[in-house]
Amino acid sequence: MIPFELARPRSLTEAIALLDPEDPDIRPMGGGTAVMLMMKAGVLRPTRLVSLRDVEPEYAQVGIGNNGELQIGGLTRLATLEHSPLVKEGWPLLARTLRTLSNVRVRNVATIGGNLAHADPHMDMPPVLSSLGARVTIQGPNGERTVPVEQLCTGYYETVLARDELISRVIVPPQAGRPAAYMKVTTRASHDWPALGVAVVLDMQGAAIRQASVIVGAATDRPTRLTEAEALLRGAEPSDEKTLRHAGEAGAAQLDIVGDSHGTASYKKQLLKVYLGRAVRTALAAVNSRGTAFEGHA
Ligand SMILES: Cc1cc2nc3c(=O)[nH]c(=O)nc-3n(C[C@H](O)[C@H](O)[C@H](O)COP(=O)(O)OP(=O)(O)OC[C@H]3O[C@@H](n4cnc5c(N)ncnc54)[C@H](O)[C@@H]3O)c2cc1C
Missing domain, CATH: 3.30.43.10 (Uridine Diphospho-n-acetylenolpyruvylglucosamine Reductase, domain 2)
Structure with missing residues (x-):
């Protein structure tokens, strides 16, 4: 070395x-x-x-702001987030996702800022945080700016961060009891890197979906919002199997999926067709049995 x-x-x-x-x-x-x-x-x-280990402790803390948003210091360890009672109670989607992100040894040291800045398209947190509308505060020599997590990654291992900028905080709007699920599809252990990750957050109006936020990871060079699928889900009833299937197909058609060591492009396409509807159903089912759902293997 x-x-x-x-x-x-x-x-x-x-x-x-x-x-x-x-x-x-x-x-x-x-x-x-x-x-x-x-x-x-x-x-x-x-x-x-x-x-960044010895910087001010406030950057490694989790709290709730005046407007009910979750404020996560950029140096907060993933294990701290996973076990935070605030997160478990108000943002179960995050707590559940973290449980199968890598292993406990990694989560004990890895930070949320490092996780987002790394910009490996297989990461679990970027699609999940994007689906919740989270944003990052970026600190540089000339002050700070705020960027939606959804716009942070610009390609394989690339972000909007300048080399002298740091992620100092992650801000997550309230999940507010909305049905949500992250389907981490792995081909080996449940905590392995995903072959595909589908994050879904639903705003419901009665039995119908008023608005859906759908982000897919591990399919292309960055987490991507499935706008066509979201449009199809708007106003749909989750029991409408046909619409769920169409939404999955539209999502798969929208993306130019890239194969990798976790699965070929056609395999991932098929996963997306199936798992998008499954994510919607899982999110809804979990609300009845409290909170947020999460699923594993292909
Ligand atoms: C065995 C193993 C299995 C894994 N499995 C998964 C998995 O299943 N799912 C998953 O999502 N991830 C997985 N990971 C990846 C893991 O989540 C990341 O390695 C970790 O989150 C990175 O955080 P860190 O703090 O260690 O980053 P670091 O290694 O410290 O940094 C990563 C990058 O970010 C930069 N950086 C660090 N902190 C900041 C900051 N505050 N602001 C700006 N830039 C910064 C660094 O310069 C570097 O470029 C796995 C990792 C390992 C080792």
């Missing part, structure tokens, strides 16, 4: 000052779970890693 400097700033401002907008070999590090894998694989040879 080529020697590198490990900086341990005590504040977020200091951390930002240690980054360099022009130098890709200087990188921030949250939990380091992805950074270490990239270094082992030889795709990252940093000259300086800026550890």
Whole structure:
């Protein structure tokens, strides 16, 4: 391994000052779970890693803002989120998703900021947070800006983040009891990387769907909103099998799905056709038995 400097700033401002907008070999590090894998694989040879571990503790905390939104510090560990009573109570979709995100060793150190900044299209949290309308606060040398999670990823491992910007906070609107489900379809263990991930959040009006938010992950280079499927679901009754099937087909037709080591493009297409309707049904069924649902294997 080529020697590198490990900086341990005590504040977020200091951390930002240690980054360099022009130098890709200087990188921030949250939990380091992805950074270490990239270094082992030889795709990252940093000259300086800026550890965020010692910055102000407020960036590793979970709370609720005045307007009822969930405020997650960018340095919050995934395990902290998973076990937060606030999250379990108000955002069961997040708590359930986290349970099969990788394994407990990774969740104990990985941070939500690192998770979102990594921008691997197979990640579970970006589609789920996007379906809930979450946004990130990004801090840089000239202040902060806010970006919807849905617009954060721009391609394979690429985001709108400049090299000297950090995700300092994630803000999630209330789930407010809305039926929601994340279908993580894996071909091996339930906590493996997904072959496909489908996140669905429903606004109901009586027995009909007033509005559906549908985001798919692990299908293309970034999490994608299935607008055609959403349009078909608007006004539909979840018991209407035909519409659910059409929505799945429309979703599969909308995307130029890319195959990978977890499944071919045609396999993923078939999964999407089946799992979109299943996600809607699962979300609704879970409301009766409290909260949010989640499912596993293909
Ligand atoms: C064995 C294994 C299995 C896994 N399985 C899954 C899975 O099933 N589903 C899934 O979704 N994920 C999975 N992952 C990925 C895991 O979720 C990520 O590695 C982790 O969330 C990254 O968080 P981190 O804090 O460790 O990031 P780091 O490794 O510290 O950083 C990742 C990237 O983000 C940058 N970065 C870090 N923090 C910030 C910040 N605050 N602001 C801006 N940029 C930042 C870094 O420079 C780097 O480019 C798996 C990982 C492993 C090792």
